[in-house]
Amino acid sequence: KAGVTQTPRYLIKTRGQQVTLSCSPISGHRSVSWYQQTPGQGLQFLFEYFSETQRNKGNFPGRFSGRQFSNSRSEMNVSTLELGDSALYLCASSSTSGNNEQFFGPGTRLTVL
Amino acid sequence: GEDVEQSLFLSVREGDSSVINCTYTDSSSTYLYWYKQEPGAGLQLLTYIFSNMDMKQDQRLTVLLNKKDKHLSLRIADTQTGDSAIYFCAETSGGYNKLIFGAGTRLAVHP
Numbered sequence: 001k002a003g004v005t006q007t008p009r010y011l012i013k014t015r016g017q018q019v020t021l022s023c024s025p026i027s028g029h030r031s032v033s034w035y036q037q038t039p040g041q042g043l044q045f046l047f048e049y050f051s052e053t054q055r056n057k058g059n060f061p062g063r064f065s066g067r068q069f070s071n072s073r074s075e076m077n078v079s080t081l082e083l084g085d086s087a088l089y090l091c092a093s094s095s096t097s098g099n100n101e102q103f104f105g106p107g108t109r110l111t112v113l
Numbered sequence: 114g115e116d117v118e119q120s121l122f123l124s125v126r127e128g129d130s131s132v133i134n135c136t137y138t139d140s141s142s143t144y145l146y147w148y149k150q151e152p153g154a155g156l157q158l159l160t161y162i163f164s165n166m167d168m169k170q171d172q173r174l175t176v177l178l179n180k181k182d183k184h185l186s187l188r189i190a191d192t193q194t195g196d197s198a199i200y201f202c203a204e205t206s207g208g209y210n211k212l213i214f215g216a217g218t219r220l221a222v223h224p
Contacts, residue, residue: 004155033210043156043201043214056211090155094210100144102210104156 002027004093004105012111018079021108025072025093031055032074033102034066037088046089049074050096078110086112119202119215125222131189133218135202138183142204145178146212147187150199159187159200189220197222 005024013019025032033056034046045058049068066076072093078085088109092102116138125131137145143164148156162169162176162185169176175188189196199217206213 031210033212035212035214042216043203043212045211045213048210058211092156092210092212100205100210101158101161102146102212103158104148106155 004091004103006089006091006105006108008108009106010109010111012113013081014113015081015083017081018077019081019110020075020077021089021091021110023074023076023091023093023105025074025091026095026103029093029095029103030072031094031096032068032072033092033094034074034076035090035092036060037090037107038084038086043090046076081112083112086110117202117204117213117215119200119218121216122219123221125192125220127192127194127222127224129192131192131196131220131222133187133189133200133202133220135185135187135215136183137185137202137204137213139204139206139213140180140183142206144205145176145185146203147174147176148201148203148214150201150217152198156201192220192222194222194224196220 031050033048048056052068063079068074088107090107092104094102146161147159173190177186201217202215203212
């Protein structure tokens with residue numbers, strides 16, 4: 001079974017631009033969560049989508065948004081990029097049964113210049 | 114509030130046991146997890162424990178949970194150089210799939 005895939009793996013943007021990151025969950029998983037990892041703040045929860053609906057949200061500004069498609073693939077968007085948005089963005093997928101194990105993708109490394 | 118704390122660094126000799134400790138605050142957490150992150154990689158789920166368990170063993174890994182003290186530990190037996198990585202403890206919070214992570218413990222294994 002293929003794991004969680006994220007594209008692109010690396011991105012370089014400039015301040016003020018917007019960016020879209022993509023995540024394809026493990027086949028059969030309907031929940032996708034997004035996390036931001038930075039050296040200063042560590043791993044922080046952004047949001048979770050389940051069946052195309054945002055089910056949970058972290059404490060990030062409205063510039064961070066996401067969506068989920070009917071095939072469970074998810075995208076997150078960051079508008080008006082700031083230098084502090086430079087981070088590793090991780091996506092995790094989970095099935096709806098059992099112990100809520102979340103399986104992470106390799107991440108997208110975003111650098112904002 | 115939600116908070117997970119871990120010591121930041123641990124150094125062990127190859128072949129010894131490693132013990133990584135974690136404290137958490139959310140007593141309603143149903144599951145507690147241990148993840149491993151190698152340089153440049155995502156997070157690898159190592160193991161988890163359900164909140165009504167005290168201990169779970171999975172090959173070289175042993176997880177101990179003291180729910181009264183909200184303390185979680187991960188023991189790695191016969192630590193190898195390939196175990197060098199950052200280890201994150203995480204609790205579920207607010208239901209569903211929101212994980213709260215500790216800052217991570219960097220494990221260095223030396224010959």
